[in-house]
Amino acid sequence: MAQKSDLELRWTNKDLELHAVGDRAYEWLSRSDERAAAPVSLREITTLGHEDDRPSGTIVVGDALHALRALTRVPEGHGAGGVRLVYIDPPYNTGQAFAQYADSLTHSAWLSMLRDRLVALKPLLSPLGSVWLHLDDAEQHRARCVLDEVFGPDAFVATIIWQKRTTRESRSAFSSNHDYIHVYAPAGPQKWKHSRNLLPKDPAELRNRDNDPRGPWADAPFTAPGFRANQHYAIVNPAGEVLQPPRGRSWYATQPVYERLRSENRIWFPRNGAGLPRLKLFPDQLKGLVPFSLWGPDEGGTNDDAKRHLMALFPDVEAFATPKPEQLLERIIHIGSDPGDLVVDFFGGSGTTAAVAHKMGRRWIAVERSLETVANFMIPRLTRVTRGEDSGGVTETVGWRGGGAFTVSEVAPTAGEERPLDWDEVLRASELQSSDQRVSGGNRANSRVTVAPTLFDIENASESHVA
Template identity: 25%
Template sequence: MQNLLQELTGLLSLDDRLVSEGRLMKNKVVELALNLDPLLIRHLLKSESMKSHFFSDVDGIFVFDKIKFQKFVSNKKFLPDSFTSYKNKIGLTSESEYLTDSQEVVLSWPYKDCVLEGGQDREDSVRTEIFWNETLAPDQIDRLLSPKALANFRYLGKKYGEYVEEVSAESHLLIKGNNLLSLHTLVKNYEGKVRLIYIDPPYNTNNDSFQYNDSFSHSTWLTFMRSRLEVAKKLLAPNGVIAMSIDQNEAFYLKVLGDEVFGRANFISAVTVQNNPKGRVMDRHFATSHEYILFYSKARLAEELSVRKTAEQLKKDYTEQDEDGSFRTLELRNTHREFGKHNRENLFYPIYVNPADSTVSLEKSKEYHIKVEPIWDDGFEGCWTWGTTKVELEGDLLLGRQVKGQWKIYRKSYATSDDGEAVSRKLKTIWLAKEFHTEKGQKAVDQLVGKGRFRSPKPVEMIKTIVDLATKQDSNDIVMDFFAGSGTTGQAVLELNAADSGNRVCILCEQLDYIETTTSTRLQKVAEPLGQSIIYCELAVANQAFVDAIEAAATIEDLAKIWADMQEKAFLSYRVNPRAIDESRDEFANLSLADQKRFLVEVLDKNMLYVPASEIDDQAYAIPEADKAVNKKFFG
C-alpha cells in the first residue's frame, strides 16, 4: 500500500490545481474525483497500478470507481501532516469511513466562539483564529443543540443593581454565548413569536476568512449561515420578517440560501444602502459605496410593509385643512397610460361637479352640471382609479377643481387614519439618507463607549427604519438580533419605544467578549435615561471555559498547565485516552502552538461546552440557587 500511496502522491502533484504552497489539497482531490474530472482521470490512467486499483475493465472500457478512490484518498495514511500523524498515534482519529457509510453528519463549527467580529466590511477585518470542524453523530448533534442553562443574570438600565427574579415575555434580553446554541435555547419560549429578526453577520470578505481552500470558502460560510437561519425561521412568527445586511462578496450566495430556507416566494426585496458615499478607494476597479439588506418573510404577508411618515414629512405633504384634519389631494384619474377606456371601460364614466362648493355627484342636476371625464390633455381616454360604487360610498372625499381652465377630480388623503394612526409610506429600494452612512453609526458608538472600541457599526437610524417597517408600536412585537455586535439593534428598539410609547421587546445574542465592555456599556447608557431595563445573562459555561483559556494562551507552557487542569475538571471526548497523550508528550511538544491549541480543543466534548438546562441541578456545575430559580421559571 505504501508504494501505491507514494505513486498516487507523485501523479497528483503533476496537477497544479491540486497543489497549494507546495502541498497537495485532499479536499480538492476528492472534489474533482467525485465530479469525474477528465484531467484527473487521465492522470490516473497513466499508471497501470492505478488502473488496476481504481478502475474496472468493462468490455475494454475503463470505469472509474470514484467511491473506492475517495476512501483511499481520505485514509488517514494519505498525506498526513504532523498534526494528523499525532492524532493517529494517540488514537483520537477513528478509522477512515465516509460520512454516508458511518451515518454521521458534519456540523461545522457551531461551537466556535471566536467567530469573525460583526460588521466585517473592511480590509483589515481578517482574523487569525482557526475554525475547527468535527464530525458528529446525529444523537450528538441533538445533545449539542439542546437548551442550555442561563447564568449571571443582571439588569442593565433603570434597574441596574437590582436582583433579577424572572425573565418574562416583556423582558428585553442580552445573552452572551455561542449564537447558534443561544437560538436553540430560545426556541422553547419564543418559537413562532418573533416579528422581526435583523442580522449583520460576518461578511466573509476574504477567501481565507474561514481557513479553507478557495473551492470551499463560500460553501463554508453558507453552512455557517444556514445552521443559524434554519433555527431563526422556527423563531419567526407567521407574519415574521428577517432582514440581513450583507455586502457584494456574499449577497448573491445569501440570496440563494435565503430562497432555500425561507422559500423563493417569500423573498420581499433587496434594498441597496449607500453606506460610504466616498467609496472604498482601495478597492480594485470600482470604489464600493454600498451594501445590501435582503428581506424575507416566513410566509406570504397579508399586509404591506411600510413606515409611518415623520412629523416633518406630514407638515410638508399635508398642507390643506378641513374639519377632519390635515390632508393633501391626489388626482382621481389613473395616471398610468396603459389603463384607459380601451381596457377599463367600467372605470370610464362622468362625474359632475357643483362649482359653488366643489362637491361632486354621479348624477347630473342643476347644481351638479359640470361634467368631468378622465380624459388626458391630449385627448387620450383614460379611466378613474375608483369605480362608481366607491364614489357613492366615499364621495365626500372627492372634490372638483379647475386647473388651467380644465376641471379635474381630486380625492382627499388625510395625514391620519380614522383610528388616529399616522399615514404610512412605502420605502424605495435604494436608501441614500445621510443618517444611514457608516460614519453616523461609528459616531454614535464612539460617543457612548469611547473611540476605538468597535469599528463600523450599523447606524441607529437605519435599524430604526427597519424596526418601524416590520413592527407595530402597541403589539409587544419581538425584535431579535443574534449578531448583536455593539448593540445597535437594542438601542434602536429602546429609542423607538420611547419615541412612540411602543411595547416592542428586543432579544440580542452576542458571543464575543466585547459584549461585556462595549455592548453592555452602550445599552446601559441608552436604557437608563429612557427609564427602560435589559436583562443580561450568559449561557452557563462548562467546557467553553477551557476553549476560552486555550484561545487566550500565549505560550506552550500555558497550554501544558491548561491540559493538566483539563484532565482534572474538563469533560473530555469519549475517544480520548489521557495516558496515550501523556506518553506521546514529545511528539505533542513538536507541534506548533496553533496545532497544540487545535488539538486541545478537539479532545473536549463539544456537547458539554455549556451546561444543559436539563442538568441544572447537577452539583458538578455549581449553578447558584438564584440562577436555578430563574431558569426553572424561564423554561417552565
C-alpha cells in the same frame, strides 16, 4: 415547510455542521458527532437596569447556533413561534480581520455558518415573522440561494439597497457605496404585507393649496388601474374640459361617490383647474407609505453616522469598521414589528439592534460571541440606554427618556467544554459595578436562565418596559 427548488448551491462540506470553537475559530462536525447533538442551555448571569422594571431584553454571550438551539428549548415551549423580527448583520466574508471579528472564513465555511444558524432560527419565527439579512457584495448573491433553501423562494419579499456612505472611494475601480438587506417572510409577501407597518407620511408633503379650513392635506390621483365600466364617466374640470379616465385606467370611484367627494371639497384639480382630478387626503385619512426598496442616507443614515454615535458613547474604544446606524434599525423595526414584539439579533456586535428595540418598546434578544465586545460595547451601551444617558441615534425621534432592565446570560458549556468566565471582571470592565445597578444571578455555576420565557410572554410584555 420550505418549497423545494430545482436549483441548489453546493459547497465543500455542505453536509457537515460548522461549530464555534472559542471566541473566533470554527470546526466542521459530522451531524452524527455527539457534540453536534449535545443539548445546550442558557445560564443567567446578572440583571441590569432599573430595579423595579421587568427585564425586556437579554444579552446572550455565546455562539449564535448554540444560543438559538437553547432558545427553542426554553421551558414550557415558549420559544417556538415567538420571534416577530430577526435582523442579521453577520461578519462579511471580505478577507479582512477586524478588531472584533475574525472576518476571513472561506466561502464554504461562511455559507455553512449562515445556513446552520438560519435553520436553527426557523422554529423561533412567529407565523408573521420576517428575517432581514444585511450583507455587502462579498456573499449576498450566494446568501440569497441559502435563504431560498432554508425558507423557500416563495418567502422572498425584497432586497433593499441601503446607501451606506456618501463619500467617494477614489482608490477603487468603483466606489462601493451600498449594502444589501434581503428580506424573507415564511408566510410569503402577500400575507406578510398585511401585518407589516407602512412608513409615516412626511409632514412636509402636506400643504393647503386651496386654503381649506380643515388644514393641510396630501393628494393622490383619482384614478385606478384597469377597466371598470361603472367607473368610466365624464368629469368636467373647472376649466370646462370634459375628461375621461386615461387609457388603461378607470376613475378611482363610481360617479355617485365622486359627486359626494366633490360636494365635500375632497376633489382638487391642479394646473389652476385644468388638470385631472386628484383626491384630497387629510392626516387622519393617510394610511402611510409602502416602503421603497432603495434607502438613502435620509431614510437609513450611514456608517459614518453610526461611527460618530459610537465614538461619542465610547471615545476610548476602537469603533467597529462598518457599524449600522440606529436610524436604519429604527426603520426596519418599525416596518417589521409592533411595540411589545420580540426582536432578535444573533450577531449582536455593538448592540445597535438591542438599543433601538429597547428605545422603541420591543422585547429583544441579542447574541454575541465575543466576550470582549459584550464587555466593551453591549453592556455599557444598553445600560446607558436604560439610564437615559444615550442622547444620540433615534433617542429624540422616538421620544426615549430611559427606563427598563435587561439580563445578561451565557450559553452554558456542555460537558468537556467548560470555559469559566470571570463575570465580576467582565462587569468591572464594563464600568457597571455602581450602586444604582442591580446585580443578581445566585449560584452562577448552576443557575439556569429564567428570562427567556419572560421574553416570549406576549400577554405581559407591556408590563416590562418603561418609556
